Structure formats: structure tokens, C-alpha cells
Amino acid sequence: MNKSKKFKFNPETLKFEDVGKSIHRTVRRIISFLISSFAIAVIYYIVYSLFFDTYAEYSIKRENKILAEHLTEINEQYRRLNEVITNISKRDTNIYSVIFETKPLDDMFETAEQSSAKYEFLHSKTIKELVLLAKTKMETLTGKIRFQSEIVDSLKKIVTSRQDEIRFIPAIIPIKNLYINAVGASIGDKINPIHKSLHVHKGIDFAVPVGSEVIATASGKVKDIISRKFSTGTEIIIDHQNDYETRYLYLNEALVTKGATVNRGDVIGKVGNIGVTVPHLHYEVRVGGKIADPLNYFFIELSPKEAILFVKASLSKGQSLD
Numbered sequence: 001m002n003k004s005k006k007f008k009f010n011p012e013t014l015k016f017e018d019v020g021k022s023i024h025r026t027v028r029r030i031i032s033f034l035i036s037s038f039a040i041a042v043i044y045y046i047v048y049s050l051f052f053d054t055y056a057e058y059s060i061k062r063e064n065k066i067l068a069e070h071l072t073e074i075n076e077q078y079r080r081l082n083e084v085i086t087n088i089s090k091r092d093t094n095i096y097s098v099i100f101e102t103k104p105l106d107d108m109f110e111t112a113e114q115s116s117a118k119y120e121f122l123h124s125k126t127i128k129e130l131v132l133l134a135k136t137k138m139e140t141l142t143g144k145i146r147f148q149s150e151i152v153d154s155l156k157k158i159v160t161s162r163q164d165e166i167r168f169i170p171a172i173i174p175i176k177n178l179y180i181n182a183v184g185a186s187i188g189d190k191i192n193p194i195h196k197s198l199h200v201h202k203g204i205d206f207a208v209p210v211g212s213e214v215i216a217t218a219s220g221k222v223k224d225i226i227s228r229k230f231s232t233g234t235e236i237i238i239d240h241q242n243d244y245e246t247r248y249l250y251l252n253e254a255l256v257t258k259g260a261t262v263n264r265g266d267v268i269g270k271v272g273n274i275g276v277t278v279p280h281l282h283y284e285v286r287v288g289g290k291i292a293d294p295l296n297y298f299f300i301e302l303s304p305k306e307a308i309l310f311v312k313a314s315l316s317k318g319q320s321l322d
Contacts, residue, residue, distance in 0.1 A: 071131050074131065075134060170246050171299055173301055184321050186295050186314040187203065205280050213269075220246075221259065221260070221261050222239075222260045223239040224236075233249065234250075236254050244287055247284040248268065250272060250280060253269060255268055255269050256268045282322050
């Protein structure tokens with residue numbers, strides 16, 4: 001037996017074991033424990049990272065959430081401002097084209113396509129950068145609204161100075177207290193209610209009860225009164241002495257005479273029941289002998305929202321009443 005070796009009784013194995021081998025085994029156990037602990041620590045870190053946020057990550061996510069809410073709020077303000085801009089711009093265009101018979105100022109506002117092309121790069125921006133850009137855009141819109149309001153104010157002054165000319169422009173609805181559901185088809189290709197084929201409709205229809213009062217939409221002189229009992233009933237034509245002419249068809253009687261002078265709002269006749277379809281008024285506007293859409297000439301009585309409802313109601317009617 002090798003006397004240099006030392007043995008120690010192991011109560012677990014009930015054997016005498018080499019002390020040297022026992023030390024090596026202990027070292028291996030320690031190393032194995034350290035490796036296992038390190039592996040467990042790595043696994044724990046990975047799991048924690050997947051399901052839990054660090055304080056820095058939590059702070060960043062909270063900041064991003066606040067910025068996103070701020071961006072949503074700014075976008076809503078931008079949408080409201082854009083609606084105001086659109087309404088003012090429509091009024092501006094209408095005043096220039098109808099009252100002054102000229103083109104409006106150069107359009108200062110971008111179209112949807114231009115805006116989309118210009119801001120495609122926004123997809124690559126951070127939320128904070130988007131918020132800053134949205135603020136800048138909103139400030140620009142506010143400035144445009146201020147500028148457009150100044151234009152409207154100046155136009156009001158011009159309108160005031162040209163009241164005499166304006167009263168000869170057909171700018172009101174020919175039926176008092178008209179309900180939106182009474183609006184029929186306007187100009188364009190419409191289905192004829194009798195032949196069920198397309199025909200060119202030259203005016204706008206208003207489905208109203210028999211006897212409803214019809215009013216002159218502008219001041220002028222009665223050019224002619226035509227009676228066709230079995231087709232269009234009584235028709236009144238008013239010359240407004242400025243290239244404008246209005247026509248009122250399907251009346252059962254005229255309350256004015258040929259050559260008479262009428263003012264805007266005067267009752268000129270009453271709706272009849274000609275028997276073609278339902279009782280209605282057919283109203284036309286002509287400028288320089290050419291057919292014009294009457295929907296563009298109700299700006300005195302209708303707000304932009306009401307005008308949109310009128311247009312939608314008219315466009316939804318594919319069949320005329322005459």
C-alpha cells in the first residue's frame with residue numbers, strides 16, 4: 001500500500017476514500033454549482049426582460065404614451081381647423097364666382113394629395129418629432145385662418161358697397177321654410193319618371209304641397225308667363241337684367257303679370273298639381289343663356305353645412321319629378 005496516500009472514512013458510502021480524490025470532487029461540485037447558478041441567472045434575466053420592464057423602459061413607454069395622446073389631441077385640433085379653412089374657402093370661392101363673376105385668389109391651401117406626398121416621410125419620424133411637426137402645422141393653419149378671415153372681412157365691405165348689384169343675383173331658395181327631404185334632383189342626366197329613360201334635367205325639383213307659395217329669388221322684371229296646362233303648367237320667367245334669368249315651372253297660377261317688376265322674396269305664384277308626378281316646383285337658373293346649377297345659388301340662406309346637406313340630398317336623387 002502506498003503510504004503517501006491519505007484515506008478518510010465517508011459515512012455516506014461507508015467506505016474509506018482517497019482524500020485527494022475527494023478534494024477534486026469538491027472542486028468539480030463547486031464549479032458545477034457556479035455554472036448552474038450563472039445559467040439560472042441568465043435564464044432569469046431573459047425571462048424578466050421579456051415579461052417585465054426596467055425602470056428606464058417604463059419611463060420611455062410612459063413618455064411615449066403621453067406624447068401619443070398629445071399627438072392625437074393636436075391631430076383633432078388640426079382636423080377642426082382644417083374644417084374651418086375648408087368652409088371659409090368655399091364661401092370665398094362662392095362669393096368670387098357668383099357675386100363678382102371672377103376667379104378667387106390663388107388657392108393657398110394644399111390638396112389632400114399634395115399633403116400626402118409632402119408628408120410621407122412622417123412614417124420614419126419619432127412620436128416626439130411628430131408632435132413638433134403637428135404643432136408647426138397647426139400654427140400654420142391658424143395663420144391661414146387669420147389671413148382668410150381678413151379676406152372675408154374685406155369682401156364683406158365690397159358686398160356692402162355693391163348691394164344694388166347683389167339683389168339682382170338669384171341667391172335664395174324659391175320656396176319658404178323648405179324641408180331638406182323636399183329637395184329633388186338637380187341638373188344633369190336623370191331618369192324621366194314617365195318614360196324611365198335618361199334625359200337632361202335643366203333645373204332642380206322641390207316636392208311641396210299644392211298651393212305652396214313660390215318666391216322670386218332675385219329682383220328683376222317678369223319676362224314672360226307661359227301656360228301649358230297638360231305639360232309644365234304655368235311657367236314664369238324673370239329677367240334679372242344682369243345676364244341672370246330664373247324660371248319657375250309647374251305652377252297652377254301666376255300672381256304677377258308680364259312686364260311687372262319684382263323684388264327678391266316677392267310671392268310670384270303657387271305650386272300646382274299638373275298630374276305628371278307629385279306636386280312640385282321645377283326651378284332653373286341661367287347665366288348668359290346657359291344652364292347653371294341652382295344649388296350654387298342658395299348661399300344667402302344656407303350655411304356651408306346646410307349647403308352640403310342640400311347637395312347630398314340632390315345627388316341621391318337619380319330620377320327627376322318631371
